Amino acid sequence: MSATRPEAVLATGLRKSFGTEVVLDGIDLAVPAGSVFALLGPNGAGKTTTVHILTTLLAADGGTVRIAGHDLATDPDAARRAIGVTGQFSAVDNLLTGEENLRLMADLLHLDRADGRRRTAALLEQFDLVDAAAKAPSAYSGGMRRKLDLAMTLMGDPAVIFLDEPTTGLDPRTRRMMWDVVRDLAAGGVTIFLTTQYLDEADELADRIAVLDRGRIVAEGTSAELKRMIPGGHIEVRFTGRAAFDTAARTFSRARRDDDTLTLQIPADGGVRSLRAVLDGLDAAHVEADELTVHRPDLDDVFLSLTGRPRPAAEAQQKELVR
Amino acid sequence: MTALAPALPLRDSRTMLRRNVRRMLRYPSLTVLLVGMPVVFLLLFVYVFGGTLGSGLPGSAAGLTGRAAYANYVVPGILLMTVAGAVQGTAISIAMDMTEGIVARFRTMSISRTAVLTGHVIGSLLQVFVGLAVVTAVALAVGFRPTAGVLGWLGAIGILALAGLAMIWLAVALGLKAKSVETASNTPMFLILLPFLSSGFVPTDSMPTVLRWFAEYQPFTPVIETLRTFLTGTAPAGATGWLALGWCVVIAGAGFAWSRRLYERASIRHHG
Incomplete structure (x- = not known):
């Protein structure tokens, strides 16, 4: 390990408007490799837009982004190889079974057959989906779908994982399970960038928290630093x-x-x-x-x-x- | 373990094709519906209208009359209608993909940018040919008597494949453009109507002037005439064949370019 940790996510001056509506008004983000970063804000603050830009789904109107050292403007494919994304809306194929969904990911990541099969089995096991492997996700509960979604994201062993509101709409048990998964990944050295509207979630998981409001970062710091700014309960x-x-x-x-x-x-x-x-x-x-x-x-x-x-x-x- | 290989267009397209074929097999009702429609039209036209329409035909090469002559006349139009019907399925499955989150996931992965669309296109082409085989079998059963040799059949398959690709790429673009699956299932509907306003069901001479002008210049007519020449004709396709080829290439190219542009831009639906 070198003394200076490279930034896994480095964004400067990000701007984005949809028509006349300014969604991001010049935000800067720096997430050191191996840390957990939470972007905290209410609905409509611009969290999802930020994730979409950082994951190459959406082009920013202004600003620069480097993911794992790769500039999104010049080498988006290198950045895509480093990331995994689980969005707010489930990204699974509803007509394929759980297992086929995972195998699809393995194929798209160009893993060889044996490797793909082994990873699929391991992920089904890890996410407690072995019994549901042969069923289509349309028969899954919300929590199971989210688990499958996350398992698909992990197929490629990404170095940086983006989780857009990973626990919104989940029952408390699945929410706890998600938190454990995030902690395990973080312990394994993966960089996590998550968005949330729950302070307790950011508090539980994140090393650093940035508060996003109307397209601007209004505060940033550790959980303890943020709480000091807030009146008590x-x-x-x-x-x-x-x-x-x-x-x-x-x-x-x-x-x-x-x-x-x-x-x-x-x-x-x-x-x-x-x-x-x-x-x-x-x-x-x-x-x-x-x-x-x-x-x-x-x-x-x-x-x-x-x-x-x-x-x-x-x-x-x-x-x-x-x- | 992370795959460091660059995007592999062929491998990714094959993966996507496998996905689409699997989806078609999982959801066969759409295929059955889309193949069933031209079969119903074929039976309707041959058995209900065929006797009368056949007597009005200027005369057929095989010396057939009445219903038998009409069966021979109408099959090329019905085959094109089969293609037009099948591509409704293309637009629907593209729109389904775009409304579900899975395509957003694909777009965050390092995979060939066109693989998602190519997988749909090749899958749809397979579906088109399954439909054409079924409709051809029914046509033979109700009295269609092609005179084509091996070259004629190859030509017929070729022009149907080209017309298929043209309509599929157009449907891909319409599916990408649609805001919802419902819209996507409606917008390509005009493709099913167009064969009626061509030389597919009755010779254009029998139409009133304005309609006749439209029927003679719209792309379905040269494609249907070329197909008819390959299947039951005697003379080579000639100028009409080149016109049909030109239309197919132009429509396929425009559909491809339009689709690519829409796919690059179309991203996530904005959820506020």
Whole structure:
């Protein structure tokens, strides 16, 4: 290993417009080889467009990109040989079986027959798809399709893998499995570039996170660095009666009170200990809460603090309701 | 283990062809439907209209009359209609590919840029010839009596292959251009109608002036006439043959160029 790690993804001044709509307004990205990088942003921020440009699907209007050292403008095929892509929309052939899909990849990668067969068997095994190998993906669940999709991406042992919202729409179990796969790949030295709208996903997986908003990078750093920019989490308690509300407000003097909705926002780190402290406090004051919500810092908070306005589509709320 | 070989056009096209043939076998209802249509038209024209239409024909080489004469007359037009019908399938499968994510995946891989399209084209050509074989068999069963020798049959296969390639490349472009699979199944429909407005079903002399002018100058007429000469004629195709060849080459070339351009540009649907 040399002292200076080459950048697996290096983009400077990327611009892209569709008609009059500016989607990317000059973004710079640098992802060191062997690291996991997350591009975090809401729907419509330009994440998918970025991935499309970096994976040669779309030409940028301006800027330069080097993937694994290859300039996309002059040698796109060399870059294509270094990458694997799993997009947001499944890229499997629905009329071929799972196994045939993998063999198709092996053939297109010009692996010899024995090699292709061996890799196919290994990937089916790795992704727990052996039983489904002879079935068409149309009979698969969403999670299985995503797994097959990722297995196809891995057929060529790519050095750089792009994952566009790899866990959107997946059940929690498959989501965990995806995370494990990403960690295994990263441990094996593969560079991962992923996009996500979930802060916790970026937090779990990425070495560095860049926040994309309206076509610009508004913040970049490690997970810890980003979180320092974000106000902490809180526990929100709602009351039915004014008297209980007032009593509780006196008990939790640090809480932010909203007199219209009779709710208190009590600063807390979201852990069990802080939750117990709040419940004990309520008990001690002999007040009954109507509803209690644990609120951890999420993308909405990142957005509010970085851009000074709420996230455009706040559909990714991560609240656990305790009634 | 990563394959470092450069894109191999032949190998990639073969892989894509294998994929397309497999897809056709998995989804045979489309093929059956597309081959069934010309068979129905053949039976309809021979048995329902054939008796009357045959009596109106100027006279046939084999001395046939009535329905038998008409069966001989209509088969070249029906064969071209078989080709036109089969390429609807090309447009549909191209559009299906483009709406699914798989082509986006191919485009991020180092594979020959034309292999995806070439695989479709060769697959469709195979499908066209399967259709032609079925329709020819039915035609022979209902009284088609070709007089062609070996050279005549080779010529017929040649002109059908060329017309097939021309219509397939055109359908590829229409399939790429279509925004949805439904559109793709509708836009090449005019290809099925065109044989009716040619010399395929009745001689052009019997048509009113405007229609007759259109029928004589549209590409299906020289192709059908050339095919008729190869199958049941006596004289060589001559100038009409060259005209048919010219049309096929021009349409195939234009379809190919258009398709390539659309494929290079067409990428992902923009999902916002």
